[in-house]
Amino acid sequence: xxxxxxWANVDERRNLPPALAVSTVILGxxxxxxxxxxxxxLPLVRRIRQPHAGSWALPGGPVGSRESLGQAAGRTLAxxxxxxxxxxEQLYTFGDTDRSPTHRLVTIAYFxxxxxxxxxxxxxxENVAWFDVDDPQIAEMAFDHRKxxxxxxxxxxNKTEYGQIAHRLLGERFTLAQLRLVxxxxxxxxxxxxxFRRQLNNTASIEATDEYLAGGKHRPPRLYRYLGHGPDPMxxxxxx
Amino acid sequence: xxxxxxWANVDERRNLPPALAVSTVILGxxxxxxxxxxxxxLPLVRRIRQPHAGSWALPGGPVGSRESLGQAAGRTLAxxxxxxxxxxEQLYTFGDTDRSPTHRLVTIAYFxxxxxxxxxxxxxxENVAWFDVDDPQIAEMAFDHRKxxxxxxxxxxNKTEYGQIAHRLLGERFTLAQLRLVxxxxxxxxxxxxxFRRQLNNTASIEATDEYLAGGKHRPPRLYRYLGHGPDPMxxxxxx
DNA sequence: GTCGTTAGAGTCATTCTGACATTAACTGGA
DNA sequence: TCCAGTTAATGTCAGAATGACTCTAACGAC
Numbered sequence: 271x272x273x274x275x276x277w278a279n280v281d282e283r284r285n286l287p288p289a290l291a292v293s294t295v296i297l298g299x300x301x302x303x304x305x306x307x308x309x310x311x312l313p314l315v316r317r318i319r320q321p322h323a324g325s326w327a328l329p330g331g332p333v334g335s336r337e338s339l340g341q342a343a344g345r346t347l348a349x350x351x352x353x354x355x356x357x358x359e360q361l362y363t364f365g366d367t368d369r370s371p372t373h374r375l376v377t378i379a380y381f382x383x384x385x386x387x388x389x390x391x392x393x394x395x396e397n398v399a400w401f402d403v404d405d406p407q408i409a410e411m412a413f414d415h416r417k418x419x420x421x422x423x424x425x426x427x428n429k430t431e432y433g434q435i436a437h438r439l440l441g442e443r444f445t446l447a448q449l450r451l452v453x454x455x456x457x458x459x460x461x462x463x464x465x466f467r468r469q470l471n472n473t474a475s476i477e478a479t480d481e482y483l484a485g486g487k488h489r490p491p492r493l494y495r496y497l498g499h500g501p502d503p504m505x506x507x508x509x510x
Numbered sequence: 511x512x513x514x515x516x517w518a519n520v521d522e523r524r525n526l527p528p529a530l531a532v533s534t535v536i537l538g539x540x541x542x543x544x545x546x547x548x549x550x551x552l553p554l555v556r557r558i559r560q561p562h563a564g565s566w567a568l569p570g571g572p573v574g575s576r577e578s579l580g581q582a583a584g585r586t587l588a589x590x591x592x593x594x595x596x597x598x599e600q601l602y603t604f605g606d607t608d609r610s611p612t613h614r615l616v617t618i619a620y621f622x623x624x625x626x627x628x629x630x631x632x633x634x635x636e637n638v639a640w641f642d643v644d645d646p647q648i649a650e651m652a653f654d655h656r657k658x659x660x661x662x663x664x665x666x667x668n669k670t671e672y673g674q675i676a677h678r679l680l681g682e683r684f685t686l687a688q689l690r691l692v693x694x695x696x697x698x699x700x701x702x703x704x705x706f707r708r709q710l711n712n713t714a715s716i717e718a719t720d721e722y723l724a725g726g727k728h729r730p731p732r733l734y735r736y737l738g739h740g741p742d743p744m745x746x747x748x749x750x
Numbered sequence: 751g752t753c754g755t756t757a758g759a760g761t762c763a764t765t766c767t768g769a770c771a772t773t774a775a776c777t778g779g780a
Numbered sequence: 781t782c783c784a785g786t787t788a789a790t791g792t793c794a795g796a797a798t799g800a801c802t803c804t805a806a807c808g809a810c
């Protein structure tokens with residue numbers, strides 16, 4: 271077991287308590303102006319301090335002693351990006367001993383979704399930026415954060431219940447075409463509009479309203495809304 | 511915010527670092543001698559020290575400074591119960607501020623499966639015991655451990671991929687009837703043997719061997735084996 | 751009005767599912 | 781040895797779900 275130059279010796283930090291932090295992968299869909307399939311994207315913050323100064327990292331920070339883990343995730347997200355996500359779910363806890371070169375770091379990662387209207391907005395300064403998830407600029411990230419993002423994408427694709435997820439990404443009312451674009455962005459393939467409509471009508475998780483989306487060039491589509499019911503008992507309440 | 515008698519004042523522990531621990535929900539299936547549907551059960555340890563002395567708790571313990579979280583879960587499980595599970599997956603991290611009356615406690619909960627042959631065995635002393643998950647004796651448990659068990663059961667029932675789970679509960683070779691009993695125990699309902707066989711043949715996740723289970727009174731059933739491939743990239747490697 | 755576009759409903763062949771019947775292979779007792 | 785009883789494994793069939801496709805309705809642009 272050799273000592274790496276510039277790294278604290280492992281034995282020196284043997285009896286230090288581990289640092290507890292939260293990080294949040296917050297995904298949104300970037301609209302395609304031409305109406306094509308949207309792309310999943312997320313905000314990242316540039317690290318100011320060592321280690322990994324200058325690299326892009328997930329928004330997050332240390333856990334306060336009098337806040338729950340979910341509260342810490344929401345607080346640090348608001349402080350660094352100004353975003354208040356409508357969906358927050360614990361993703362995974364990363365605690366390998368070599369995650370940070372300077373100390374033992376245990377990070378509880380959270381997974382959030384942001385309404386499509388807020389994507390790209392609320393950027394407080396040049397140290398916060400939105401990236402498409404497949405942007406080559408973020409092929410490498412600070413710490414093991416790229417691994418965290420990849421796991422969040424895997425979890426999203428393997429969700430059995432997309433209903434509430436799509437609803438969180440879109441907001442209160444949405445058209446079936448918008449909803450279909452969300453599913454297509456997550457699944458990475460095109461879906462037949464007619465069959466998509468039929469399947470949603472069978473599962474009674476969304477409801478037609480008597481409103482229509484005005485302003486388009488063509489026939490106005492009907493607006494739908496999601497009938498709540500979260501199946502995961504561990505979803506974080508962000509209603510406050 | 512009043513002070514509870516016998517509890518440390520919240521302000522007194524404000525600046526103490528949080529204690530990091532792991533706990534493991536390790537589920538097995540208890541065979542029904544009459545061949546009926548098996549029952550999910552798990553080993554628990556009786557707490558010796560305060561708080562919650564005398565109550566049943568999940569096996570676990572503090573995280574060492576030079577071990578990963580998964581290693582800590584496997585080590586504490588072996589130390590307290592002698593079990594070496596073949597499947598170990600991170601479940602959830604519990605970090606509410608009121609989990610323990612004496613200090614801020616953050617627990618990374620793990621979820622393990624034990625082979626049916628080991629259920630009820632390896633009980634080192636009277637402070638370790640196996641319980642059916644619906645045993646009224648464990649309707650209440652130490653800390654928030656009952657909540658952790660319930661969440662593990664929810665996750666198990668909501669898994670999309672039962673293949674590898676069933677395989678971990680049963681061992682290397684198994685008959686289709688045994689596999690069906692595992693599915694029935696998890697899903698809580700009976701399945702048609704013929705349709706069950708047909709579905710498994712379509713998904714090529716198990717393979718027929720040319721061996722048969724001898725010793726029964728009737729026609730010997732063919733043995734099958736599971737073709738590996740874990741879909742969850744965060745499953746813990748217990749092969750060491 | 752017509753044309754182009756999108757919303758939304760309908761058609762049909764294929765596949766999947768649940769329920770049930772049938773045949774095969776073994777043990778134990780008459 | 782033959783038969784009854786039990787379990788393993790396969791087959792059948794109607795109804796449901798699915799994928800690919802067509803058809804009609806409703807809008808704006810011209």
